[in-house]
Amino acid sequence: MAIHKILVVDDSKTELHHLSEILGKRGYSVRTAExxxxxxxxxxxxxxxxxxxxxxxxxxxxxxxxxxxxxDPRFADVPVIMCTSKNQETDKVWGMRQGARDYIVKPVNAEELVSKIKAFD
Known part of the structure; x- marks a missing residue:
């Protein structure tokens, strides 16, 4: 499944803007939620x-x-990448246990983020 539409969920307007810009410049359609x-x-x-x-x-x-x-059966096939400043191994393990398919630590490296997204294409 090709990745085109990405939902970015973050309570920081700065982070939403930053991530939207990274993704938008690479041709992704971005929607946000706070x-x-x-x-x-x-x-x-x-x-x-x-x-x-x-x-x-x-x-x-x-x-x-x-x-x-x-x-949720309606969204179970949508991959979730945790994108957080929580950089402990226990956080990553816990995130994956909740159903996340990958984990990236802030501040986000644009190339690393894009390569993680492309892994789902």
Whole structure:
């Protein structure tokens, strides 16, 4: 499945802008959400090909949200890449246990991010 549409979930407007710019310049169609509730609305409106998920957010955190999304039959086939400043191995293991397919640590290296996305193409 080719990746075209990416949903970026992050509570930081700066981070949303930065990631949208990286992805937009490489031809991806990007939609954003600033929290779990908004992310679920975006998913219901249009199913993305991939989700970039922050962990530390108000309300539902990225681990909880990833678990909800990957266990929902409508979205179980959408890969989630955790994109977070949490760089401990335990965080990565926990993220993968919640259903994430990959994990990238902020500050994001654009080439590393794109290569991780291309791995799902």
């Amino acid at each position: 929290n779990g509730e908004e992310a679920m609305r975006r998913l219901a409106e249009e199913k993305p090909d991939l989700i970039l998920m922050d962990v530390v957010m108000p309300g539902q955190n990225g681990f909880q949200l990833t678990r909800s999304i990957t266990r």
